[in-house]
Amino acid sequence: MVPELSVVIPMYNEQEVLPLLVERLRPLLDGMGVRYEVVAVDDGSSDLTAALLQRYHREWPALRVVRLRANAGHQAAISAGLVSALGDYVVTLDADLQDPPEVIPQMLAAAKDDGVDVVYGVRNDRSTDTWFKRASAQAFYRLITVMSQTKAHADAGDFRLMSRATVDAINSLPEHNRVLRFIVPALGFPSDTVEYKRDERAAGTSKYPLIKMIRLSLDSLTGFSTAPLRMATFAGLGGAVIAVLLFLYTLIARSQGHTVAGWTSTVAIVSAFGAVQLVCVGILGEYIGRMYAHMQGRPTYFIAYDSLTAGHGDHGPTDTPLPANPAEGRIREPALDAERTKVSAPGR
Incomplete structure (x- = not known):
């Protein structure tokens, strides 16, 4: 069955926060009353993140594990998750729990009620961030807006809900080193916002030091403005x-x-x-x-393992490629396939 909701979560050395994430996310999604999948993208972790994901995959059937062969970066890991996701709506969420997953039902309701393609999670309280991070983010977003004429909310990061049409549009882009927080607004699809309070990291340490922020800024500036x-x-x-x-x-x-x-x-x-x-x-x-x-033309990531295509009972890595078109990877009901076979069979 095609899930109605996919939650894409990039992870890199998140062994400390992963149990807390599962503890909060699973009961929330189970209580929403929709078919869902959680696409956990292991971005070449060197700690126990991969082993923990395999354990939770055995206990939680809705959890899919997509493992990249090497660390490709946060944005590339999200892109890999978007290609793998099958849901009619896709939410991108970081594993550190600074963006509360409890906002996801509100996002889904806003997308359905308002008929929009994108719902941005906007931080109305960033007191947990340092003054330098808040000031630099405000200045950078203003600079991008002036130079590229792309309106991206300064308090909206990578926590967003997107429709299938939006995800397919992003996956069709040939651009490398994409920065999704600017690509999605640049598409111009109808959007809405949901406000929330940004929390402190639940466990572990930040995987985005200053040097990575500078690289992200350069990619954003050169990717969206001449x-x-x-x-x-x-x-x-x-x-x-x-x-x-x-x-x-x-x-x-x-x-x-x-x-x-x-x-x-x-x-x-x-x-x-x-x-x-x-x-x-x-x-x-x-x-x-x-x-x-x-x-x-080098890919920004290489998928080493996907629990959806690995087969029943196979919990080890495999090189089975994912379909190039995400729509081709959707699971159809066996009963419907059987009916189609009967209708198309000669002499019947």
Whole structure:
């Protein structure tokens, strides 16, 4: 049976918080009265996360385990979960329980009642975050909005509910290094919001240090806006204009017999232009790097195991590939297949 709801949860070294997650999530979903599946994507964990997922998979039939061969990153793990999910509605949720799963029923109700394709979880209280994280997030989202004209809520992360049409649209995109918190708003599908209070991490440590946040910011900026490239162009044009004016000034000064002695101004000018050139080369390098990765066409993740396709009683890794089209992976009722066989059989 095709599930009505899929919950995609990327995980990386979450052995400490995983029992707490299952303890809160399973009774909640069981009480919703809908067919559901939980797609847990193990993003190449090096601790006991994989073993715990296999144990919970045996005890909880609705839990699917998708294991990546190597750590591919948070956004890539979510993308793998979206490709694997079969539900009519898909929720993406982090495993750290900072985004409460108890909001999922409210999201599903909002999507059905309002007829929208996306329901964003918006944090109305981020007191658990540091002031630096709050301030940097606000400034970054404003910068993205101005440069790319893509409106993404500053307090909405990766906790969202999406319809099957939205998920299929995302899966059809050829883009690598995608940042879903900007891709989903860029699609322009009808949306709604549900507010909640952001909690502290239930257990374990954060898997998103400052360096990963910087990389995510660069991917977001270069993936959704050509403004930095245009800034480099404008800086180059401005530098050329200034260079021409300085050249004319030196010609006039020489014709009038004035001599300008001083190496400070020369060093300052050369340094300024050198700095502008380096910045421009760095920005161009970001775009060239993205073009190079796209031309290579390398997948951002490799699935090593999926409990749905592994077969009954098989709890070990397998290389069985998932269908390229998520719709082809949906499970049909055997009775319906049998009826179709009877109708299509010759002589009947």
